[in-house]
Amino acid sequence: MRTVAEWSAALHARTVSSVEITQDSLARIATAQPQLNAFVTVDQAGALASARAADAALARGGAAPLTGIPLAHKDVLMTAGLRTTCGSRMLEHFVAPYDADVVARLRDAGTVLVGKTNMDEFAMGSSNESSYFGAVRNPWNTACVPGGSSGGSAAAVAARLVPATTGTDTGGSIRQPAALTGICGLKPTYGVCSRYGLVAFASSLDTPGPLARDARDCALLLNAMAGHDPRDSTSLDRPPEDYTRDLDAAAPAKPLEGVRIGLPAEYFGAGVDDAVAHAVAVALAQLRALGATTVDLALPAVRHSVPVYYVIAPAEASSNLSRFDGVRYGHRAERYANLDEMYSRTRAEGFGAEVKRRILVGTYVLSHGYYDAYYLKAQQVRRLIAQDFVRAYAQCDVIAGPTTPTAAFAIGAKADDPVEMYLNDIFTVAANLTGMPAMSIPCGFTPAGLPVGLQLQGNYFAEARLLDVAHRFQQATDWHRREPPVGVAVRATAASER
């Protein structure tokens, strides 16, 4: 499985057809599904029909860069006519009559939708263990989690089942699984990609974004996904950007000359696994070798990120998930004596434990007498965190650090300890609270052979800068080209079938 950019070149050169690569992708998905469980729904017929249409467009000439590229969407993004489950029993059979904005944009860009990827239920989780459709496994070690909540999207790219996928990032749900599976994931600035058709978890934090193998592919996808959407009142109306614009410039010996990389003390302290710290340190040395300078700085309020996040996100979720009441669509309990019982049984049966936990927490922090102490206070601290970052970006262009404190952990290892699980988000949630862009790129491996992610964060609308730094790093390293064992096995099987 090649990258999006490589496939695009081959498709436009007519050396391969979209039908061929789509069939290859479908075969890989089928083979890997028992091992990885990365998909909830595969749309073979729809994919092949789209691929044929793409081939026709390519034959006519003037096709778009993404025409004919197979893609999968996280199952939290609405796809017209193809079921969208959110990894929940509640929506096990739900088929939307409309496309999410980013889905429509990628469809219009000519991509071929092969299926919907597995995820933590309603995007609530950091391990992909909370899906009603079963845990997703990490292609680097199938006893380990792939991260979450976009775990299926990350595993699918890491295992080379599709060249790229979409995800959504509310507290790290793109970047954390990207880090744990050795791929790239970008959370754009809040408002750059529309939330229309993204089933809301925490509205003020939810951000759609791409997952792919390298920075260039992320840029190509973001070019298609970004744009103002009048159906989302928080969507930003700004001139379109070409996120690949800096990537093709000739690479001087020191391509990162003049780039100032901030290193917050808070990201390099206790709690970071030694192997992760080591890989990140090596990556930072590499960035310096490419010409970047590093600046030590402090983000004093950032230590409150996780508590603030776990007040605001559940609060919004508790309200957002109220619409799943069994009245109009989705799961409804079979037996109930009255309205209250219909609600309580429907929701007791339809939601899993983690979703219920967050609804309870969210309901509590919004309740009368607690609102000021929790929700209001959290929003105030949220502004302090944003101020820390705005100040920091006066001293640096990019902030770097580990994406996660540890590499992928074993399935079940943290399942009984929600707080331990939540601490996995310690480095990622701040970007959601501030709305600033951030991405994770592969930067090495632990001695156990598990990928380590380097997080690059930037100021509002600094996506192009992040992608440029990531691209220069990837020109000098090959972490992003390493293939997981499951991917290799799948490729062999898929090749033999052809």
Added chain:
Amino acid sequence: MAWEVVIGLETHTQLSTASKIFSGASTTFGAPPNTQASAVDIALPGVLPVLNRGAVERAIRFGLAVDGAINRRSVFARKNYFYPDLPKGYQISQYEIPVVKGGVLTIATDHGEKTIRLTRAHLEEDAGKSLHEGLPAAVGDVSGIDLNRAGTPLLEIVSEPDLRSSAEAVAYAKKLHALVMWIGICDGNMQEGSFRCDANVSVRREGAPLGTRCEIKNLNSFRFMQQAIDFEVRRQIELIDDGGTVVQETRLYDPERNETRPMRGKEDAQDYRYFPDPDLPPLVIDDAWIARVRSEMPELPEAMRARLVAAHGIGDYDAAQLTSSLALARYYDDTVAALPATDAPACKLVANWVLGEVSAAANRAATTLADAPLQPRDLAGLLRRVADGTLSGAMAREVFGAMWSAAGTAAGDADAIIAARGLRQVSDTGAIEALVDGVIAAHPAIVAEFRAGKEKAFNALVGHVMKASKGSANPAEVNAVLRRRLA
């Protein structure tokens, strides 16, 4: 010590936008169930609200009309509760920061004018409707949900507890009803629920602190409002007199039994968990927007009333009547505008006719003034002939009746009817003198009575002259000539 009644009203006015407050679906009333509910209105997963600026504009118009403050930044919040006709599980409503703060409304009471303070007016969405009856038998024992109304824009107007009787409450509600129609933000249709009031009622001994209030929900007629409040006041006073205490609760008025009943029990005390809706940025209203809305405002009733008194010479009472509804006011203004002269007598004539014959005819025909067969231009054509002395009052009423029934045809033109019926008041002194002389000659006995000091005899003589003229003589002229001849 006497009991004092304390009432505050919360009024839900449905704003007259073509589409809903957060979706593009139509707000037309009466469509088949769920045919006017978009993906946003039925709250499919992933959909988002987009604020309808037309609703905001109407709220601004209201704020300006009541002299309230328009908040430059207001916030939409979520009011969370579960109910089958509430698709999202929360209602989007302005909570902490409403679009309009303060304002006043002046009402007429038995003790003169009274100013009622408004607390606020805020934008929110309506819920759908639960249908518990009238469903096809085949579906069994279930309730239906109609989401056509879900998302209809409402302006909730909250008064301070300044009202002291059911009569004042009704006066306030009527005044508000007229105002929202006057400024064109609400169609005022109470049967269709476009204007619904909740009354907060409490009683206290004069001078005592406020008593515990009960809220009577969904009063959709002025008569029911009066009856419901009267019942509730009696209930509370009797309760306290019997040694009981009023429990704060929500009650419903049952017009068939003329009583209020608790709506939900205390154990269901709701915690709505309000918080700012993260899907909607704060509503920002700049000065330019307010200035534009202000420039498009119609003349307000109070201003028009003052103008009618000062510039048209209309009395206070008639001026208040004429400005009690936009329809009357328009009818009056348009009629005056269609007259050649707009001096005080002409204006007064128009006022008398609009409040008298026109209103009565419209009432009899159960039509609105806007749909009346006789429009201001037609009325002006008639009143021109009254003003120039062509028609007597009785003749004018006859012509009016003919015009009303023949409206829309050439035969409905005042001058055509006057000509066809030969209705022309005789004001010619010579002709009247001849008539008067004839009557004096024919009725010597009555003349003698008059001369003996019986004033009533004079009226009899006038009657005979009018009769002789077949009603066409100008009565004022007849009076004058008769006095002269008998002097």
